[in-house]
Each structure stands twice: as structure tokens, then as C-alpha cells.
Amino acid sequence: MKTLTILLIFAFPTICEGATFWVPTDVKIINGLGPRTDLNIRCRSKNDDLGLHSLRPGGSFEFRFRPNYWRTTRFYCSFRWSDQFRRFDIFVHKRDDCRHCTWMIRTLGPCRCNQDNKNYDKCYPWDKD
Secondary structure, three states, X not given: OOOOOXXXXXXXXXXXXOEEOOOOEEEEEEEOOOOOOOEEEEEEOOOXXXXXXXXXXXXXXXXXXXXXXXXXXXXXXXXXXXXXXXXXXXXXXXXXXXXXEEEEEEOOEEEEOOOOOOOOOEEOOOOOO
16 A cells, blocks of 8 residues: 655745744834924825824834735835925835834935944835825
């Protein structure tokens, strides 16, 4: 009698390109617009609306979530200060495969903290409307 071996692969947390899925990811957004400029932000995903938050100069807002298995998790935010209104995808899993993503919001665009040198030198332009 021959034995048939079947290999079953289950969707349990595994390592995927240096990060694990189902492990919480923290996103921190810091108002780096200057000493006299308040920042209003509203962040959302397909499933969650994190509400409106007002940040004083140097203030921050943080949230935590668990990225999905398919690496399609996305959070997008709107930013309002003075007479400006901007949008940016603050977390796109394939771009931001990090467990602690810290962003400094500046007038020219958001800059993510580089984990290698601890500087905010990974800067991006604002999303087009």
C-alpha cells in the first residue's frame, strides 16, 4: 500500500520580507510645520475612520493596527493648516513595511524617520488631488 503525503499550508503568522503580518504596526504623525502653526489631521482606511485630531506645534498623533496578510493595508490622511489643505497615504504596506513608522509633517511634504540614521530624510511629495 502506498502512502500519500499531503502538505497543508495554513495562514499563520510568518516572516515576510523582514516584517511579520498580524503583528501590530504603530504610526506616529508629528506636527513639524513650525512654532506657530497648528495642524488638523484626519486619517482613514477602507475599514476605519480615526477621526479629526488637532496637533499643536511639535504635537503628535499615534495609532496602531494590524496589516493584512495580502500586504494591501493602506491608511490615507488629510492635513489642514493655515490656508493649506493636503492629502497623503500615510501608510502603504508595500512602501512602508515597518513596525514603527514615524512621520514629520512639513510644508513641502511628509518625511518618514529613517531607521538607519534616525533622521527624517525619507521625504515624499503631497498626493495630487
